Amino acid sequence: MLLFLFLAACSGAPEEVIRISGSTMGTTYHVTLRNPGELRAEELKRQLDYQLVHFNQLASTYIDDSELNQLNRAPVGEWQTLSEPLYNIFSMSLEVSWLTGGAFDITVAPLVDLWGFGPEKHDGRPSDDAIATAMQDIGYDRIELDMLEPKLRKKAALHMDLSAIAKGYGVDAAAIWLESLGVTDYLVEIGGEMRVAGSSPRGDAWRIGVENPGGGAPTLAIELGDTAVATSGDYRNYFEEDGVRYSHTIDPRTGRPISHSLASVTVLDPSCAFADAMATAFSVMGTKRTLELAEAQNMPVYLIEKTEEGFVSRYSSAFKPYLSEHLQEEN
Numbered sequence: 001m002l003l004f005l006f007l008a009a010c011s012g013a014p015e016e017v018i019r020i021s022g023s024t025m026g027t028t029y030h031v032t033l034r035n036p037g038e039l040r041a042e043e044l045k046r047q048l049d050y051q052l053v054h055f056n057q058l059a060s061t062y063i064d065d066s067e068l069n070q071l072n073r074a075p076v077g078e079w080q081t082l083s084e085p086l087y088n089i090f091s092m093s094l095e096v097s098w099l100t101g102g103a104f105d106i107t108v109a110p111l112v113d114l115w116g117f118g119p120e121k122h123d124g125r126p127s128d129d130a131i132a133t134a135m136q137d138i139g140y141d142r143i144e145l146d147m148l149e150p151k152l153r154k155k156a157a158l159h160m161d162l163s164a165i166a167k168g169y170g171v172d173a174a175a176i177w178l179e180s181l182g183v184t185d186y187l188v189e190i191g192g193e194m195r196v197a198g199s200s201p202r203g204d205a206w207r208i209g210v211e212n213p214g215g216g217a218p219t220l221a222i223e224l225g226d227t228a229v230a231t232s233g234d235y236r237n238y239f240e241e242d243g244v245r246y247s248h249t250i251d252p253r254t255g256r257p258i259s260h261s262l263a264s265v266t267v268l269d270p271s272c273a274f275a276d277a278m279a280t281a282f283s284v285m286g287t288k289r290t291l292e293l294a295e296a297q298n299m300p301v302y303l304i305e306k307t308e309e310g311f312v313s314r315y316s317s318a319f320k321p322y323l324s325e326h327l328q329e330e331n
Helices: 041-059 067-073 084-099 109-114 128-135 166-180 272-285 287-297 317-322 325-330
Strands: 002-004 017-024 027-034 143-145 151-154 186-190 193-197 206-210 220-224 227-233 238-241 244-247 262-269 301-307 310-315
Touching (some): 027 041, 041 067, 041 084, 067 084, 084 143, 084 166, 166 227, 166 272, 193 272, 227 272, 272 287, 301 317
Antiparallel strands (some): 002 206, 027 186, 143 151, 186 193, 193 227
16 A cells, blocks of 8 residues: 655665565565664575564464464353463554544454455345344454453454454564664565664665555655554445445444545554554544544544545644645645
8 A cells, every 4th residue: 555665775885775575464575674784684584484474373364273263263251361462462453443433343354254355255235134233243342351461351252353453563573573683774564554764775764655546656755754654545445336336444333334535544653553453443434533533642644535526635733744845735
């Protein structure tokens, strides 16, 4: 969802630039860093791949014996001990759910499947009765976390899916690992979600571009310091029936795809996991409610809304410093 626009290092730069890439979580990752010492690209990639495989084993719904799937199969009402990463993800997920009034809900998978956007694709709008039945099997408020120990119990037979926050958490974990190796200048990207720190290979700020929902050149290029960026949009995955367009973004509160005009949401935050989850929630909430919450929480948020005249950008006050004077005047 984001196009990162960093340039190759100038010849004769005092520090070596390392770039590694690979596959994880059903998508790809890219890491670029300025080498502070004797780090070797091959060894960095080997270690990072190992950590990402281990993380997948915790949080994936596609690995049958993952910790998450074992938790999904666990008996209702019984406390289950979690690994530290999974406990942290659940804790942040519930925080975002409460903050957004249920617009973000990691139990929404039955509705996603029902509408044909899950692993088993199918066409057609489900019946109202089918939607009502699926709604009985979701609800973030049916998840209980122990505040003293890393434990969780389900109050119903829930199917929990962390795909709307896991990539962001993986980015954060990789960034923290790089920092533990003494790396201060890096970009970590997984499936479009990213986190940057320090300087780019050019020696100045990292620059990223926000994808244009209508195609073509990026809508916006911004310079970033030490922060994370996540973008969510509904303009790629959808189906049409009887002239009605059904988005893959499902509102957990109604059981139906969103019907508003918000096409893309970009969120900045120190935590990529939090930005990832909030971008999904804002995509559900729509322009007006998103801007209200972003202003109340002082969140940097950039929106692209589809109108009859084309795509129009909106943004929160906290995002304004990242914009050129021209774009500020347009808003």
